[in-house]
Amino acid sequence: MKRSVFIIIGAVLVLVLIAVWLYVLFFSTSPGVDEEQFGNLDFEDTTDIDYQEPEAEPEPEPVVDVQANQRLQQLTTRPVAGFRQVRASTSTPREVLYMEKGTGHIYSIDLTTGAEERISATTIAGAQRAVFSDDGQYVMIQSGFSSQKEFVVGEINRGQSTLSNTELAETITSFSGTKDNRFLYSIQTGASTIGKVFNPAEFTSETLFTVPFREASIEWGSDVTDSHYVYPKTTRQLESFLYQIKNGVVSRMPVDGYGMSALGNDTYVFYSKKEGVEYRSYYLDINSRIETNVPLSQIPEKCVMSEEEYPVTVCANTEYELPELLPDSWYKGEISTADNLWEISPDGGAAKFLISPELTSGRKLDITQLQITSDKSKVYFTNQSDQTLWFYQRIIAGVN
Amino acid sequence: MRIFFILLFVLFGTATHTANAQIANQGIAPGQLLEVAPKFPRPGESVTVTLRDYRSAAFGSNVTWLYDGQVIERTENSRSVTVTAGTLNTETKIEAVLNTPSGKREVLSTTLIPVYLDIVIEAQTRVPEFYLGRALPGVGSIVNATALINDRGSQTDLVYTWKINRQVIEGGPIRGRNQVSFVVPRGDSSILSVEVAEPNGTVLSQKLIPLPSVLPFVNFHEVSSLFGVRPKPITDELIMVGNTATIQAEPYHLDIRVYNNPDIAQWEINNSLSQNQGDNPYQITFKPTGQADSATLGFHVRDTTQVLQGARHNIQVRF
Numbered sequence: 250m251k252r253s254v255f256i257i258i259g260a261v262l263v264l265v266l267i268a269v270w271l272y273v274l275f276f277s278t279s280p281g282v283d284e285e286q287f288g289n290l291d292f293e294d295t296t297d298i299d300y301q302e303p304e305a306e307p308e309p310e311p312v313v314d315v316q317a318n319q320r321l322q323q324l325t326t327r328p329v330a331g332f333r334q335v336r337a338s339t340s341t342p343r344e345v346l347y348m349e350k351g352t353g354h355i356y357s358i359d360l361t362t363g364a365e366e367r368i369s370a371t372t373i374a375g376a377q378r379a380v381f382s383d384d385g386q387y388v389m390i391q392s393g394f395s396s397q398k399e400f401v402v403g404e405i406n407r408g409q410s411t412l413s414n415t416e417l418a419e420t421i422t423s424f425s426g427t428k429d430n431r432f433l434y435s436i437q438t439g440a441s442t443i444g445k446v447f448n449p450a451e452f453t454s455e456t457l458f459t460v461p462f463r464e465a466s467i468e469w470g471s472d473v474t475d476s477h478y479v480y481p482k483t484t485r486q487l488e489s490f491l492y493q494i495k496n497g498v499v500s501r502m503p504v505d506g507y508g509m510s511a512l513g514n515d516t517y518v519f520y521s522k523k524e525g526v527e528y529r530s531y532y533l534d535i536n537s538r539i540e541t542n543v544p545l546s547q548i549p550e551k552c553v554m555s556e557e558e559y560p561v562t563v564c565a566n567t568e569y570e571l572p573e574l575l576p577d578s579w580y581k582g583e584i585s586t587a588d589n590l591w592e593i594s595p596d597g598g599a600a601k602f603l604i605s606p607e608l609t610s611g612r613k614l615d616i617t618q619l620q621i622t623s624d625k626s627k628v629y630f631t632n633q634s635d636q637t638l639w640f641y642q643r644i645i646a647g648v649n
Numbered sequence: 650m651r652i653f654f655i656l657l658f659v660l661f662g663t664a665t666h667t668a669n670a671q672i673a674n675q676g677i678a679p680g681q682l683l684e685v686a687p688k689f690p691r692p693g694e695s696v697t698v699t700l701r702d703y704r705s706a707a708f709g710s711n712v713t714w715l716y717d718g719q720v721i722e723r724t725e726n727s728r729s730v731t732v733t734a735g736t737l738n739t740e741t742k743i744e745a746v747l748n749t750p751s752g753k754r755e756v757l758s759t760t761l762i763p764v765y766l767d768i769v770i771e772a773q774t775r776v777p778e779f780y781l782g783r784a785l786p787g788v789g790s791i792v793n794a795t796a797l798i799n800d801r802g803s804q805t806d807l808v809y810t811w812k813i814n815r816q817v818i819e820g821g822p823i824r825g826r827n828q829v830s831f832v833v834p835r836g837d838s839s840i841l842s843v844e845v846a847e848p849n850g851t852v853l854s855q856k857l858i859p860l861p862s863v864l865p866f867v868n869f870h871e872v873s874s875l876f877g878v879r880p881k882p883i884t885d886e887l888i889m890v891g892n893t894a895t896i897q898a899e900p901y902h903l904d905i906r907v908y909n910n911p912d913i914a915q916w917e918i919n920n921s922l923s924q925n926q927g928d929n930p931y932q933i934t935f936k937p938t939g940q941a942d943s944a945t946l947g948f949h950v951r952d953t954t955q956v957l958q959g960a961r962h963n964i965q966v967r968f
Contacts, residue, residue: 328876351875377877394877395778440793440828461828462769462795464783481769482783486861490767490797501737501765501799503693538693538736550781580782581868581901582880633880 320642321609324358324629328636331379331388332629333426334360334622345629346388348379350636353390355405355412369405371412382430387449388412389424389432400424402432402449415452425469433457433469433477444494446473458494468512471556476515478502483510485523485577493535504533508576510549514556519597521549526573532562532597541597546572548579551588553619553628559595563603563628563643565616566591587613590628590641604641614639683745683759689854690734692763698743699729700757708750715744734763737799766854768843769795772833774865775908777899779880785863786833789956790904796827796843798854807853810844813860824848833862865903867948867962872897872932887946889937889968898931898948900960907952913959917947937968944968 325347332347343360346368353373358365378391388403400421403412422442424434432447442465444457460479468478477494481487484507491504491511504511506522513519513535521530530543545566552564565588569575578584590603606614615633622629626644631637684699700712714721714730724730735741741761748754771793772786786792796809805825811818818829822844833839842857868882872895887894898916900908914930916923923933935946946966951959 351873375875375877440795461797462771464769464771466781481771482781484783484785486785486863487770487783488768488858490765490769501767501797503691505767577782580780582779582882636876 320604320645321606321639322642323610323637323639325356325638327356329631329638330376330390330636331381332631332638333381333383333385333620334627334629335381335383335385337384337386344385345638345640346381346385347638348376348381348388348390350376352376353379353392353412355388357385368407368410369403369412370410371403371414373401373403373412373414378424380424380426380432382426382432382449383428384430387430387432389426389434389447389449390414391421391424402447402452404449417447422465423467423469428472431473433473435465435467437463439463442467442479444477444479458497458499460492460494460499466510470514475556476513478511478513478518480509480511483508483576483580485574489522491518491520502533502535503538504531510576512549512552512554514554514560516558517554517560517562517595517597519543519547519549519552519554519562519593521547521576528572528575532593534596543593543597543600545591545593545600546575547591547593548576550576551616551619552593553621555621555625561595561621561625561643562593563619563621563641564591564593564600565589565614565619565630585613586615588616590616592643603643606639683743683757685759685761689766689856690761690763691765692734692737694734694763695731696734696761697729697731698745698759700745702747702757710750711748713746713748715742715746717742718744732761734761737763737765739763764854765797765799766843766845766856767797768841768856768858769797770841770858770860771795772902773905774902775905776901777868777870777878779878780901785861785902787865787902787904787958788833788835788862789958790833791830792833792860793828793830794841794843796845796856798827798845806848808846808848810846812840812842814839822846833860837862863902865900865958865960867898867900867950867960869946869948869962869964870897870899871895883964886965886967889935889966892936894935894966896933896935896946897929898950898962900931900950903950903960904952904956904958907950907956907958911950912953913949913951915949917945917949919944920947935966937966942967 324345328350330348330350332345334343334345336343345358345360346355348355353376354367355369356365357368373390373392375392375394376390380389386405388405390401390403391398393399400417401414402417403414405412419436421434422437424432426432432449434447435442435444440463441459441461442463443459445454446457447454462481464482465479466482470477474496479492479494480489483489488505488507489509491502493500493502502518504518504520508523508528509520511518511520516535518533518535521528528546530545530547532541532543546569547564547566552562555561567586567588569584571578587607589605592601592603606612616630617633619628619630628641628643630639632639682701684701686697690696712726714724716732721730732743742758743761744756744758746756772784773791774784774787776784808822808824809826810822811829813831814834818831819826839860840857841860844852844855846852870882871879878897916933944966945963947963949961
């Protein structure tokens with residue numbers, strides 16, 4: 250063959266190869282190649298006119314799992330200065346309001362959906378204790394420490410997520426909320442303790458009672474007209490005496506003793522005191538004056554009693570190693586507790602075990618600040634160690 | 650000494666007394682008396698009424714006991730009966746009817762008026778803010794004592810006689826002084842008593858109580874700028890997590906005057922005085938220095954002039 254034939258064949262082959270390469274380059278739609286096999290180098294300015302910038306998804310609201318059919322639940326991981334289950338109106342869902350300790354920010358947890366929302370971003374530095382009004386509109390706050398302590402009443406502006414604060418001039422020693430959205434509080438004078446009621450809507454206060462000693466512990470009732478109980482602060486080394494205050498009248502109750510502390514309503518008083526080296530608890534029927542020995546050594550400050558004639562009393566109790574040192578040792582924070590919840594029968598003679606948080610959640614709790622809802626279905630409380638908020642579902646629909 | 654005082658308390662607190670102020674004796678001869686124990690019963694308290702009749706004429710008498718006019722069953726011819734005092738602000742009449750062998754009838758009676766007499770002790774000593782309990786007295790500290798009788802709103806129309814270890818406070822009985830202040834005497838315990846009487850001299854009640862006297866002590870607590878003092882004390886050892894730790898010394902039952910103006914309030918690290926103090930003498934910001942992995946942190950507070958109270962505490966800090 251001539252040399253020219255070889256050259257022509259070679260040129261044709263080269264052209265065919267070039268044609269194949271161009272075809273593959275521009276028209277190939279090979280199904281075997283997955284674009285995602287290639288690394289996304291995040292080049293900008295695509296020339297693809299169909300390209301759409303992906304929309305950033307909104308940050309999901311924190312949700313507390315309140316739907317779970319669990320008896321015991323932890324509601325917050327933040328330390329809590331105060332809390333209350335409220336319902337602003339019958340058309341609004343039930344919710345829990347709480348104030349974060351230290352910052353004073355207020356959050357609500359919707360008890361239907363579990364959604365948590367910050368409803369006040371107003372900072373109250375060093376917020377230590379807070380009490381909400383029953384409708385969740387007002388809050389009384391103690392902030393600061395020692396001589397720097399301040400007391401304010403705030404109105405929650407949900408729309409603006411702020412708190413309108415008004416400072417109270419008095420140095421308050423204890424305070425509580427009422428069912429009709431007022432606040433009960435006490436102040437000390439030179440030789441007495443005065444109990445007052447404060448109306449945040451009108452910004453007026455009124456004296457309810459005076460007791461002639463300063464070192465008073467007060468167990469406030471749920472309303473101005475309920476029974477309030479006052480006693481000299483408790484210690485194992487001095488005697489205390491229980492006084493009931495009802496409609497401004499101070500009455501001595503048949504309850505006293507060393508290491509005595511108490512709580513109660515209009516019909517019953519639950520109290521504990523030192524007897525020899527023992528620490529014993531009693532239930533007193535105020536009308537019949539019948540006293541029953543409660544089968545627990547129980548610190549009353551770790552209990553809550555509902556307001557009814559036959560009340561529900563729920564207590565947090567630990568098998569204390571040295572009950573002969575109670576309650577002073579608990580006041581000093583010197584004992585560790587792994588509380589269980591118990592319910593004391595209305596006559597005080599029996600106690601029913603409710604739950605062991607240690608077995609249920611794996612955590613040892615030092616339960617304080619117990620609150621029972623008006624329908625008695627839930628008991629809220631804080632864990633003293635980290636100040637987190639928890640609740641115990643006492644009644645579950647369809648289970649109890 | 651404590652046992653001695655307890656014995657004194659038992660002796661005087663429960664001793665039987667011849668009923669006088671509360672007995673409305675009705676035409677009885679001397680020697681015929683009813684004794685009531687305790688002399689000033691509390692509402693609902695068990696009371697023993699004893700017949701003391703040592704006359705020969707009464708020998709062989711038939712005795713019938715009445716409680717507010719009702720015969721007390723199964724007490725016929727008993728020398729004493731045990732009854733329950735009534736409620737507050739009520740009076741209960743106890744009668745012993747003597748029918749002598751000669752046919753003479755005599756009635757002895759006494760009236761029980763239950764009374765609460767409370768003594769509230771408020772020591773002017775200091776406890777931490779988070780502590781729910783009451784401050785206790787210490788030697789040299791001031792104590793305020795308040796007497797509250799029954800449910801009386803006004804206590805100022807009565808006459809009070811206060812005594813500490815049998816020493817009368819304020820020189821004698823004082824009208825309207827249901828509150829007194831005094832300095833705690835030396836010793837582990839004292840006896841405080843008060844007698845309350847009507848202005849006409851009728852004694853309404855009396856009470857005596859043991860008054861403890863404790864030594865102040867100090868606990869250490871971690872402090873957070875946001876959350877304040879952590880209520881749980883540091884027991885023996887603090888293991889530091891960060892570079893610094895703010896620690897507060899919290900004295901218990903220390904005289905308020907000493908707490909507010911101590912002659913000595915000093916922190917020590919490994920027995921050397923620390924200069925790392927701010928405005929609050931009870932607080933220190935601890936920072937590890939040197940190569941060691943632990944240090945001894947101590948605090949000492951004391952009054953050296955007036956009350957002479959003080960306390961000291963040490964812990965080990967590991968970092």
